[in-house]
Every structure is written in structure tokens, then in C-alpha cells.
Amino acid sequence: MPKYLLLLISLFLITGCSKHDSNEAPLSLIKATNPTPSLIHSESRSTDEDMLQSIEKDIEKQKELYDAAIVKNDDTVLIAYKVRHLQRFHMKKIEKDVKGKLEDKYPDVKFIVSSDFKIFLEVVELHEQMKNPNFSAKKAEKKFEKIVKLKKELT
Amino acid sequence: MCAKPKKTPDQEQYDQLEKKYETKRPVLKNCLRAFWVGGLFCIVGQAISYFYIYFFNFTEQTASNPTVATMIFIAMLLTGFGVYDRLGQFAGAGSAVPVTGFGNAVISAAIEHRTEGFVLGVGSNMFKLAGSVLLFGVFSAFVVALIKTILIYMGVI
Numbered sequence: 461m462p463k464y465l466l467l468l469i470s471l472f473l474i475t476g477c478s479k480h481d482s483n484e485a486p487l488s489l490i491k492a493t494n495p496t497p498s499l500i501h502s503e504s505r506s507t508d509e510d511m512l513q514s515i516e517k518d519i520e521k522q523k524e525l526y527d528a529a530i531v532k533n534d535d536t537v538l539i540a541y542k543v544r545h546l547q548r549f550h551m552k553k554i555e556k557d558v559k560g561k562l563e564d565k566y567p568d569v570k571f572i573v574s575s576d577f578k579i580f581l582e583v584v585e586l587h588e589q590m591k592n593p594n595f596s597a598k599k600a601e602k603k604f605e606k607i608v609k610l611k612k613e614l615t
Numbered sequence: 616m617c618a619k620p621k622k623t624p625d626q627e628q629y630d631q632l633e634k635k636y637e638t639k640r641p642v643l644k645n646c647l648r649a650f651w652v653g654g655l656f657c658i659v660g661q662a663i664s665y666f667y668i669y670f671f672n673f674t675e676q677t678a679s680n681p682t683v684a685t686m687i688f689i690a691m692l693l694t695g696f697g698v699y700d701r702l703g704q705f706a707g708a709g710s711a712v713p714v715t716g717f718g719n720a721v722i723s724a725a726i727e728h729r730t731e732g733f734v735l736g737v738g739s740n741m742f743k744l745a746g747s748v749l750l751f752g753v754f755s756a757f758v759v760a761l762i763k764t765i766l767i768y769m770g771v772i
Contacts (some may be wrong), residue, residue: 472673489665613677 485585494585500600524554529583533604536570540580546610551575572609582607656713660767690718720744
């Protein structure tokens with residue numbers, strides 16, 4: 461009997477804690493989501509969209525990476541990606557490489573690059589929330605800032 | 616250190632006799648058990664780490680701190696309930712080497728000495744085994760941090 465009780469409690473805990481209201485984000489741990497890059501605030505939307513697509517292609521070319529979520533706000537581009545399992549030993553080098561290449565190509569843009577799963581999760585969530593018409597640009601910007609702050613945290 | 620003194624014929628004879636009756640340790644079996652149980656702890660640790668990433672504001676980098684604390688706490692509870700001892704007997708190093716072994720070392724020492732009183736028993740003996748982990752852990756962290764600081768200062772990294 462206590463075994464079943466334990467199982468039941470853990471089941472309640474696991475299901476009860478799911479605050480994520482989006483569908484894709486929680487599954488991103490086990491599958492590639494590859495969300496289309498999104499734009500929060502921009503002065504010239506069409507050029508920025510072209511740029512985001514080109515960045516996405518650049519990221520796809522990197523053999524070490526396999527899933528990327530990109531979001532742009534003003535002149536800051538946040539890129540979160542997943543690294544192939546055996547390449548995870550070179551995570552820092554890959555991050556430096558990706559950032560260096562993108563900064564060379566687009567010198568006017570500030571890039572924030574991360575291989576952290578939490579950042580990836582948050583960016584995918586932001587993508588999904590932005591699909592909702594009730595989700596304002598202000599809220600999106602706030603979430604963007606939160607993710608950037610989270611990326612800077614070390615301890 | 617001085618060289619080992621040469622064994623007398625009597626001692627050598629005893630060694631041979633001892634070898635004859637000694638029960639052989641199943642090294643491979645022990646290794647396999649340690650591997651599986653140690654790996655199982657790591658799976659639990661990974662799951663807890665993802666729990667913190669999913670439901671709290673922890674990144675992969677920062678989630679390690681609460682994960683370690685939770686693992687140690689679970690090991691402490693299991694030691695108190697007497698489960699960890701059995702696990703230790705079965706898995707050996709598989710249960711002692713991961714960070715959970717630290718929790719086990721603290722609580723088992725506390726349980727062992729509780730009859731001597733809270734201050735002189737539990738208080739002074741709790742970190743008998745784990746104390747060295749803390750001491751050398753802190754000291755080695757200090758040395759590594761010092762080396763890193765010097766290297767950063769010199770511009771190497």
C-alpha cells in the first residue's frame with residue numbers, strides 16, 4: 461500500500477507542477493523543435509527578418525548544433541541552441557566560434573549566444589507565447605530581458 | 616620513507632597459508648555493481664537537475680548547486696532509514712564515491728555516536744569522516760582559484 465501511495469504522490473507532484481501552458485517547450489528536452497526565428501521590436505521589419513533567416517541558415521551549417529531558437533529585440537539577437545552529445549566536450553569553443561562568426565558577419569548587432577538548456581526552453585516558450593495575439597510586445601520584451609539576465613547568472 | 620623490511624621465512628610461510636584460505640574478492644562483479652548503482656544515482660541527479668531547470672529559474676550552470684544539496688539530503692534521509700547501508704553493502708564504491716556518500720558519512724557518524732550525547736557525541740564526531748572531504752575540498756578549491764586568478768592576471772586565459 462505505501463508503495464502505491466508514494467507512486468500516487470509523485471505522480472501528483474509531477475503533473476501538478478507543470479506550470480508550462482505551451483505544448484512545444486516541455487517536449488524540447490527530447491525532440492528538436494526548431495522554432496522559426498521571431499522578432500519582438502524592430503525599426504525595419506523586412507530587413508531584420510531577412511537577417512534572422514540568414515542567421516538561422518548560418519547556425520544550421522554548424523555540424524555540432526542541431527536545434528536552434530532565435531529571437532531578436534532592437535539590436536540584440538539571442539540565440540539558444542543544442543549541441544550534439546559528443547560535441548558537448550567542446551561547448552565553450554563552439555560558443556566562441558558561433559559568436560565570433562556572427563559578429564564578423566553582422567558587426568552592428570549584439571549577439572547573446574547560449575547552449576544552456578534553460579535559455580533554450582525559455583526562448584521556445586517566448587516563441588509560443590508570441591503566437592498568441594493577446595501577448596503584448598511589452599510583455600515579450602520583459603521576458604526577453606529576463607532571459608538575458610538569466611544567461612548572465614553564474615551561481 | 617624507509618624501505619620495507621625483508622620478510623622472515625616464517626612470515627613468508629604465513630603469507631602463503633593466508634593466500635590459500637583467503638576468499639577471493641569478486642572484483643569484476645563489484646565493479647559492475649558499483650557502475651550500475653553509481654550510474655543510477657547519476658540518473659536521479661540528472662532528473663532532479665532537470666526538475667530545477669523546468670520548474671524554477673535555474674540554468675544548467677546554476678542548477679548544479681540545489682541538485683547537489685537535494686541529493687545529499689536524500690542520501691541523509693535514506694541513511695537515517697537504514698536503506699543506504701544496505702545499498703552500500705551491495706554497491707560499495709558505487710554508493711560511496713558520488714556526492715551522496717558524503718551525506719551518508721555525516722549521518723552514519725552522527726547515528727553511531729549519538730549515545731555519547733549531543734555535544735561530545737554527535738557534535739564532535741559528525742564530521743569525523745566527512746571533515747577531511749570538507750578540508751581538502753575547500754583547500755583544493757582555494758588552490759585552483761588562486762592558480763586561475765594568477766593566470767587571468769597574467770593574461771594566459
